[in-house]
Amino acid sequence: MDLTLHVWRQKNSKSDGHMEIVEAKDVSEHSSFLEMLDVVNENLLGQGKEPIAFDHDCREGICGACSLVINGEPHGPEYGTTTCQLHMRSFKSGQHVYIEPWRARALPVLKDLIVDRTSFDRIQQAGGFVSSNTGSPQDANALPIPKPDADKAFDAAVCIGCGACAAACKNASPMLFVAAKVSQLAILPQGKPERERRVLAMVDQMKKEGFGNCTNQYECEAACPKEISVEHIARMNREYFRAAILEEPEKQGHGGD
Amino acid sequence: MALCDRIIGNGVGAKAVVAITGLMLTGFVMAHLSGNLLVFAGPEAFNKYAAGLKSLGGILWVARLGLLGIFILHLGLAIRLNLENKAARPQKYVNEATMEATFASRYMVQTGLLLFAFIIYHLAHYTFRVASDDVNAVPAEDVYGMVIAGFSNPIVSGFYVLAMAALAMHLKHGVSSAFQSLGIYHPNLNVVTQKLGPIIAAIVFVGFASIPVSVLMGCIK
Ligand code: HEM
Numbered sequence: 001m002d003l004t005l006h007v008w009r010q011k012n013s014k015s016d017g018h019m020e021i022v023e024a025k026d027v028s029e030h031s032s033f034l035e036m037l038d039v040v041n042e043n044l045l046g047q048g049k050e051p052i053a054f055d056h057d058c059r060e061g062i063c064g065a066c067s068l069v070i071n072g073e074p075h076g077p078e079y080g081t082t083t084c085q086l087h088m089r090s091f092k093s094g095q096h097v098y099i100e101p102w103r104a105r106a107l108p109v110l111k112d113l114i115v116d117r118t119s120f121d122r123i124q125q126a127g128g129f130v131s132s133n134t135g136s137p138q139d140a141n142a143l144p145i146p147k148p149d150a151d152k153a154f155d156a157a158v159c160i161g162c163g164a165c166a167a168a169c170k171n172a173s174p175m176l177f178v179a180a181k182v183s184q185l186a187i188l189p190q191g192k193p194e195r196e197r198r199v200l201a202m203v204d205q206m207k208k209e210g211f212g213n214c215t216n217q218y219e220c221e222a223a224c225p226k227e228i229s230v231e232h233i234a235r236m237n238r239e240y241f242r243a244a245i246l247e248e249p250e251k252q253g254h255g256g257d
Numbered sequence: 258m259a260l261c262d263r264i265i266g267n268g269v270g271a272k273a274v275v276a277i278t279g280l281m282l283t284g285f286v287m288a289h290l291s292g293n294l295l296v297f298a299g300p301e302a303f304n305k306y307a308a309g310l311k312s313l314g315g316i317l318w319v320a321r322l323g324l325l326g327i328f329i330l331h332l333g334l335a336i337r338l339n340l341e342n343k344a345a346r347p348q349k350y351v352n353e354a355t356m357e358a359t360f361a362s363r364y365m366v367q368t369g370l371l372l373f374a375f376i377i378y379h380l381a382h383y384t385f386r387v388a389s390d391d392v393n394a395v396p397a398e399d400v401y402g403m404v405i406a407g408f409s410n411p412i413v414s415g416f417y418v419l420a421m422a423a424l425a426m427h428l429k430h431g432v433s434s435a436f437q438s439l440g441i442y443h444p445n446l447n448v449v450t451q452k453l454g455p456i457i458a459a460i461v462f463v464g465f466a467s468i469p470v471s472v473l474m475g476c477i478k
């Protein structure tokens with residue numbers, strides 16, 4: 001199939017970007033979206049032009065490195081699928097395909113389609129961990145966890161931190177990401193000791209990074225390649241109110257040292 | 258104070274305040290509607306109800322000031338949050354898709370601001386009696402007569418119906434959304450909370466709009 005790509009090209013974080021038309025000829029419908037871009041880049045290199053820069057790593061939907069807003073939808077038109085797992089059979093020959101980077105003040109473009117996602121790292125570092133002294137592993141059954149709790153925590157833990165939620169949100173809010181990280185640990189006994197500190201610090205960091213606020217439009221849930229539910233956002237809201245009242249002010253922020 | 262900063266100073270906290278004040282305003286709107294529907298019971302019943310409200314005196318003023326405070330909190334925080342949201346995406350998408358967000362949810366600020374304009378006009382129209390000679394010609398005790406006089410003007414009635422459409426849209430998203438903002442989400446409750454917005458919106462629109470429409474059609478005079 002032949003496609004007309006409209007690709008965001010931007011030299012670096014300082015320069016202004018623009019959309020550029022690139023023709024993709026003879027694309028195999030069996031190739032993935034990133035493989036299609038690989039072929040396009042080979043051709044661009046052959047013509048002495050600069051290839052399109054994009055993020056990727058595992059290419060099997062588990063690392064969270066790939067991104068791309070394809071025709072307005074983060075990770076493209078296929079529900080619950082990362083861009084690396086998106087196949088070209090989802091497109092029709094002759095189609096115009098718009099490819100843009102995640103757009104948020106807190107996710108600035110570094111080059112073309114690559115954005116700086118260290119704001120997500122800083123949110124995670126603010127509280128998305130449990131502190132424990134390591135030693136020999138304890139008996140697996142020493143800490144009983146009800147199956148429904150384990151399942152709920154797992155539903156949140158599948159978050160790969162790709163940033164699609166913030167990219168899809170009309171307000172550039174990464175609430176689904178933050179909520180998944182808070183929720184996953186709030187449900188499990190291992191997360192209890194730092195429960196209040198964690199949610200306050202992570203929500204505070206989200207604000208500091210300059211992300212927007214949730215308005216419950218659920219674009220994030222529709223875009224999430226891991227199909228994480230906005231139920232976790234409600235849980236994070238509950239966790240936040242609880243902690244805002246319970247946590248003594250001076251203790252906040254002593255978490256990770 | 259830390260608690261104040263965590264609630265007002267933070268998006269998650271401020272959103273909860275918008276939700277609570279929004280639900281309180283919705284409660285007021287529902288009470289206001291049930292009072293207004295007494296126009297269909299005739300001039301005597303309606304004027305008696307209005308006189309009863311006015312005889313509350315001091316309590317009425319406390320309620321009015323409370324309502325004003327709630328209103329200012331709601332509107333002020335909602336606008337601040339919205340400005341933060343706009344600033345969070347300085348560069349728009351060239352090609353933006355909408356997957357899940359409803360029409361009502363995308364125009365909350367616009368419907369809210371229209372409501373603001375409406376409330377100013379509505380107070381000037383019937384409470385302070387400075388907007389319409391037809392209304393002012395009726396003595397202030399005859400609230401029923403004021404309603405008939407005011408709504409006999411099709412342009413005025415049209416604006417009221419338009420404002421009620423905006424209110425219905427605001428509440429369709431707002432009421433259901435408020436539960437999520439407050440962390441109320443449970444499979445057993447969602448069946449109710451997700452329908453509550455649309456149901457209240459429909460009641461509010463049909464209920465309020467029925468009054469100017471009935472006056473215009475001559476069903477009440
Ligand atoms: C000056 C007028 C008003 C303005 C500017 C305004 C603006 C807003 C905005 C921007 C939101 C947030 C929307 C979102 O997060 O998606 C909101 C939410 C809401 N508003 Fe208003 N509003 C106004 C008046 C009212 C009135 C009169 C009522 C009730 C009768 C009301 C009820 C609500 C409710 C229930 C919410 C939901 C809160 C939530 O989503 O958590 N608002 N309003």
Ligand code: FES
Binds near residue numbers: 065
């Ligand atoms: S490249 Fe790892 S998830 Fe897509």
